[in-house]
Amino acid sequence: xxxxxxxxxxxxxxxxxxxxxxxxxxxxxxxxxxxxxxxxxxxxxxxxxxxxxxxxxxxxxxxxxxxxxxxxxxxxxxxxxxxxxxxxxxxxxxxxxxxxxxxxxxxxxxxxxxxxxxxxxxxxxxxxxxxxxxxxxxxxxxxxxxxxxxxxxxxxxxxxxxxxxxxxxxxxxxxxxxxxxxxxxxxxxxxxxxxxxxxxxxxxxxxxxxxxxxxxxxxxxxxxxxxxxxxxxxxxxxxxxxxxxxxxxxxxxxxxxxxxxxxxxxxxxxxxxxxxxxxxxxxxxxxxxxxxxxxxxxxxxxxxxxxxxxxxxxxxxxxxxxxxxxxxxxxxxxxxxxx
Amino acid sequence: xxxxxxxxxxxxxxxxxxxxxxxxxxxxxxxxxxxxxxxxxxxxxxxxxxxxxxxxxxxxxxxxxxxxxxxxxxxxxxxxxxxxxxxxxxxxxxxxxxxxxxxxxxxxxxxxxxxxxxxxxxxxxxxxxxxxxxxxxxxxxxxxxxxxxxxxxxxxxxxxxxxxxxxxxxxxxxxxxxxxxxxxxxxxxxxxxxxxxxxxxxxxxxxxxxxxxxxxxxxxxxxxxxxxxxxxxxxxxxxxxxxxxxxxxxxxxxxxxxxxxxxxxxxxxxxxxxxxxxxxxxxxxxxxxxxxxxxxxxxxxxxxxxxxxxxxxxxxxxxxxxxxxxxxxxxxxxxxxxx
Numbered sequence: 001x002x003x004x005x006x007x008x009x010x011x012x013x014x015x016x017x018x019x020x021x022x023x024x025x026x027x028x029x030x031x032x033x034x035x036x037x038x039x040x041x042x043x044x045x046x047x048x049x050x051x052x053x054x055x056x057x058x059x060x061x062x063x064x065x066x067x068x069x070x071x072x073x074x075x076x077x078x079x080x081x082x083x084x085x086x087x088x089x090x091x092x093x094x095x096x097x098x099x100x101x102x103x104x105x106x107x108x109x110x111x112x113x114x115x116x117x118x119x120x121x122x123x124x125x126x127x128x129x130x131x132x133x134x135x136x137x138x139x140x141x142x143x144x145x146x147x148x149x150x151x152x153x154x155x156x157x158x159x160x161x162x163x164x165x166x167x168x169x170x171x172x173x174x175x176x177x178x179x180x181x182x183x184x185x186x187x188x189x190x191x192x193x194x195x196x197x198x199x200x201x202x203x204x205x206x207x208x209x210x211x212x213x214x215x216x217x218x219x220x221x222x223x224x225x226x227x228x229x230x231x232x233x234x235x236x237x238x239x240x241x242x243x244x245x246x247x248x249x250x251x252x253x254x255x256x257x258x259x260x261x262x263x264x265x266x267x268x269x270x271x272x273x274x275x276x277x278x279x280x281x282x283x284x285x286x287x288x289x290x291x292x293x294x295x296x297x298x299x300x301x302x303x304x305x306x307x308x309x310x311x312x313x314x315x316x317x318x319x320x321x322x323x324x325x326x327x328x329x330x331x332x333x334x335x336x337x338x339x
Numbered sequence: 340x341x342x343x344x345x346x347x348x349x350x351x352x353x354x355x356x357x358x359x360x361x362x363x364x365x366x367x368x369x370x371x372x373x374x375x376x377x378x379x380x381x382x383x384x385x386x387x388x389x390x391x392x393x394x395x396x397x398x399x400x401x402x403x404x405x406x407x408x409x410x411x412x413x414x415x416x417x418x419x420x421x422x423x424x425x426x427x428x429x430x431x432x433x434x435x436x437x438x439x440x441x442x443x444x445x446x447x448x449x450x451x452x453x454x455x456x457x458x459x460x461x462x463x464x465x466x467x468x469x470x471x472x473x474x475x476x477x478x479x480x481x482x483x484x485x486x487x488x489x490x491x492x493x494x495x496x497x498x499x500x501x502x503x504x505x506x507x508x509x510x511x512x513x514x515x516x517x518x519x520x521x522x523x524x525x526x527x528x529x530x531x532x533x534x535x536x537x538x539x540x541x542x543x544x545x546x547x548x549x550x551x552x553x554x555x556x557x558x559x560x561x562x563x564x565x566x567x568x569x570x571x572x573x574x575x576x577x578x579x580x581x582x583x584x585x586x587x588x589x590x591x592x593x594x595x596x597x598x599x600x601x602x603x604x605x606x607x608x609x610x611x612x613x614x615x616x617x618x619x620x621x622x623x624x625x626x627x628x629x630x631x632x633x634x635x636x637x638x639x640x641x642x643x644x645x646x647x648x649x650x651x652x653x654x655x656x657x658x659x660x661x662x663x664x665x666x667x668x669x670x671x672x673x674x675x676x677x678x
């Protein structure tokens with residue numbers, strides 16, 4: 001089965017300079033992948049001409065005259081940017097021309113437009129944002145990373161179900177372990193919402209492991225960490241900040257004098273493989289889970305390697321029928337709850 | 340002025356083996372410091388005998404027959420551990436024998452006991468936990484780190500006031516910059532609580548800088564980050580987990596083979612100064628701010644260096660009259676609000 005992914009070629013900080021080479025390397029990697037590049041014809045074509053395009057028959061261009069600004073209000077983008085690369089990429093999924101779409105553009109606008117055009121699955125009010133994060137033992141998935149604030153317990157349960165299914169089919173783990181983010185592991189810890197969510201999860205068919213604290217993201221003791229979008233976003237951004245600080249200090253310390261620079265030179269291979277293990281680019285591509293089709297949000301500052309990863313994430317999820325499985329299992333769950 | 344600090348010598352994972360040597364090195368560092376070591380006489384004295392005690396006239400022992408367990412419920416500790424080292428250390432502050440106390444014991448029990456014995460300042464319902472965190476430009480202070488969940492906007496404003504005063508007097512920064520933790524910097528981002536808290540801060544005399552995201556902890560763009568205890572705790576624990584993972588991966592990569600081990604050996608001085616810059620032990624000692632006296636919570640796993648830092652934090656806060664200043668400025672604020 002060939003998977004067709006629509007790429008918002010204009011989104012993100014770098015536009016076609018990043019999205020087009022990323023698209024071409026993704027095609028090299030996956031022979032079952034076709035791409036539709038959506039954006040200003042001339043700019044996209046210019047990139048293709050520069051790079052050469054060995055997989056011509058697997059790339060199609062669709063013109064879009066508008067671009068959604070990174071700071072634009074979601075409602076405004078939805079109303080006034082009907083010919084934007086983002087909107088058209090999403091429309092292509094709706095019409096069935098593409099199986100999934102990927103954008104590095106404005107998160108709020110992508111969320112609002114995807115929700116409006118593609119609709120959420122039955123029983124889901126708003127999509128959640130889920131992404132893999134590196135951990136001591138590989139990686140874990142965490143949701144919600146910022147789409148939903150003040151999530152009630154029932155919504156946290158939906159996150160858990162969706163995260164569990166995603167990991168089951170994408171990672172091929174039959175029974176993903178679910179942890180609920182809290183500020184202590186004892187039952188008495190936390191607020192009423194996590195306590196009630198814990199009860200719902202305990203009474204579900206999920207492989208629920210109990211409360212976890214923030215450090216569990218990186219110990220990898222569970223496969224999926226469920227949290228409200230406010231907390232997930234705080235954890236994500238805090239991690240980005242700390243990683244940048246450590247990286248900055250490392251450069252500073254190695255740059256101190258001739259001796260430390262020599263040590264840095266000798267340590268280069270070590271630092272390189274270390275960086276590779278925690279490289280956020282290898283985790284780029286968050287899924288807007290809960291929609292009827294696959295929509296992947298790339299980091300706005302993504303480079304070619306990172307954006308390629310986001311495209312491949314879309315490919316993998318479609319290949320593994322993630323939205324279909326989520327829909328089926330959510331339906332089963334709701335029917336079980338009705339009984 | 341001499342500052343007397345009561346030390347819960349039995350608290351934490353290591354008890355007198357850590358608390359007693361930490362106490363002695365703290366005395367060496369500050370000549371205006373006296374200490375009262377509270378714990379099982381014989382165990383504390385045994386440590387003093389082993390170490391020798393050059394500052395004999397500045398250390399006093401007070402016997403305590405009980406110990407609060409690390410997993411004990413706060414209410415139970417409060418009720419049944421009236422002769423514990425933690426309780427007696429706090430009682431010594433109440434009676435005026437000590438100016439402040441430090442414990443590495445059970446956080447919940449320390450919070451409950453300190454609140455019950457010492458009382459909160461007028462207008463403060465519950466103390467908050469505040470600590471310094473390393474940042475690109477030195478360090479910042481963050482609160483609440485886990486004492487209060489579901490904090491309403493008015494409580495977040497109190498945190499901001501207390502954090503501002505603490506930084507003003509401890510760090511000698513006349514007008515600390517305050518940031519409010521959110522999941523975006525735009526006014527429309529976040530939940531109702533942070534939006535209303537932002538309005539309160541804008542209308543206060545605080546040097547309020549607006550919303551900040553999690554990465555601001557480490558960029559150091561503000562001096563104080565205010566947040567609900569749930570989010571603060573998530574940020575703190577997430578940071579601990581990430582730092583541990585990076586440290587683990589670094590050791591693994593340097594240990595891979597003879598060549599990488601050699602690179603590691605050559606990089607030792609660099610790694611050492613790097614570690615020093617982000618050493619959480621240098622930030623050990625969180626303040627239970629909002630009490631009528633200074634109470635410092637040390638990490639349970641603190642070693643001698645870390646616990647010494649917690650004792651010195653108590654010394655500095657008393658020396659700079661932090662609780663007195665907080666009381667005065669809170670009173671002024673409440674009077675201004677009544678007008």
